[in-house]
Amino acid sequence: SAVISQKPSRDICQRGTSLTIQCQVDSQVTMMFWYRQQPGQSLTLIATANQGSEATYESGFVIDKFPISRPNLTFSTLTVSNMSPEDSSIYLCSVDLRVAEAFFGQGTRLTVV
């Protein structure tokens, strides 16, 4: 498995502000994935981040709201922009290792007030 570190682990933010979440992996990976887990719900893929190209967003998620950076093969950031209380969720980054096994960071618990 990989060591996947996310920062911050939790935050409470004011509506209208933005938060950038960092994800660091201890090995080089081609793709990194960002998920959202709303309270009491399952995981929903936000976007796939490839190094050197723009992220690919899933239906219902747009770059203006969730800009992603992928400056190298071990690091990515997800920004939640212009936050509202509906953005209160756990945000998780993930990488694929060993053929098709997905591993997750510990998550960032975001509360928007």
Next chain:
Amino acid sequence: GQQLNQSPQSMFIQEGEDVSMNCTSSSIFNTWLWYKQDPGEGPVLLIALYKAGELTSNGRLTAQFGITRKDSFLNISASIPSDVGIYFCAGRGEYGNKLVFGAGTILRVKS
């Protein structure tokens, strides 16, 4: 899009009992993954399945990849209090790298 139906939604069992949960879909999957999520943590991979009919164990956990490639189950034998958590199935379809997740099964254990 692809969807996974996971059941049961929740279980409240006695310590020592066996547990069974499953996921079904109308779509074919090439990979099935089972995860456990504890409060405040990210999902942790328990078992990965790659071939139809494959039966894989990890300690007290056993999972199977259905023959039709449209379902999978996870069994936990002789449950203990630390088995408490949310269990998710996830499948990877024939095309692309995306994982689709089930809604989760909340497991509670009475000691």
